[in-house]
Amino acid sequence: MRNWKRVTSILILCVCMMALWTAPAFAAERVLQYGNRGEDVKALQTALIDRGYLNANATGYFGHLTLAAVKNYQQDSGLVVDGKAGPKTMGALNESDSVAASAGISNQDLYWLARIIEAEAKGEPYEGKVAVGNVVMNRVKSGIFPNTVYGVVFQYTGSVPQFSPVANGTIYNTPQAESVRAAEAAYGGVSVVGDCKYFFNPSKAKGTWIVNNCSFYKMIANHAFYR
Template structure:
């Protein structure tokens, strides 16, 4: 009776194990390369913020602490970087700014990108546009809700919607930045941003108010400004055309 040569099994088993490990590592690397960076803006924190601070510090845009907190120094450094690199200057690290800073571009491996290039252009553009819009809308809703919370938490519900509508009206106006983050983070534009009140936990009511405004409800009739007449305000604001008052806020254009 012939004996089976067990020694022949070992090289084959080793090859199978190596192939499995290579495939696993490749899958891990692929998933890491495909990871989508989150949008960064004033007030949030994390390792991705620290990554931005390190890069901007290396390039002499940033000289503040490397603490992973998106502080005013980080905001101004990002704006300076954007201005020098032909990007929209809004102080927000979105997909384009991430790419300029050096984050691995989203979109998959080279074979996947090549396959995508072989698809009809219109189909690819529509798909990317829908994904991008969904990401922006989620980030914008969160940011808008925070400002509503900071500026109008004690106002009636319609007053909260009105504040959100003013912010969105500014985005559409040629006299203001054309992004929500750009409007919100304009220096001294909103008291709650300047004093960090907008970092409070967002209520369900504030979030619903932001959603209603984003869905088109504007109780202000297109107002671009709101202010509390019972607090000290700039004399200039009273030169605006008043469109009405809701709760404790006066609205104007």
């Protein structure tokens, strides 16, 4: 009887050990921060590069450049600025992808959005750059303008383009990092001018039609925005 109990105990122990050996191991997602290395850091860097926040290669090492990029993204996204990529920061990065996908935004849209922001708002504060992007995106979604960023940017009224950079060629200038960031923000749904669809610089143009037919919303640096 004793031998039987002993054999039974050994068998149970073996079964338990086998279960432990064969059970899959799931690594908990870690909070990424300065000094970390790994594929998860590389994925974070790739996301930041795609959004214009990191002007460097995805190396898999969380250094000073990645730290600054994370902080800039957190600030623009209204998150706690601590330089750590935890669940909220990573969730915001993933959410911006989902918003863009659900809105049918393409890489070509972002390409032209960044360029019209650079051309129209170079020298303007970051908020002013996002605002220009908002105007373009509001037109895309309006149903009364073309339904792509390219279509909005290159729309003509008669022989006159809606946006002067199309006429003077600055639409083809390469955007700086801040313009790309602003495009990404507007692209992902960040709004600073509500449903405004028009803007102009009062020091350079009278904007007669806009003033007579639209409601003033706000000034951001040199641009007046109307809805």
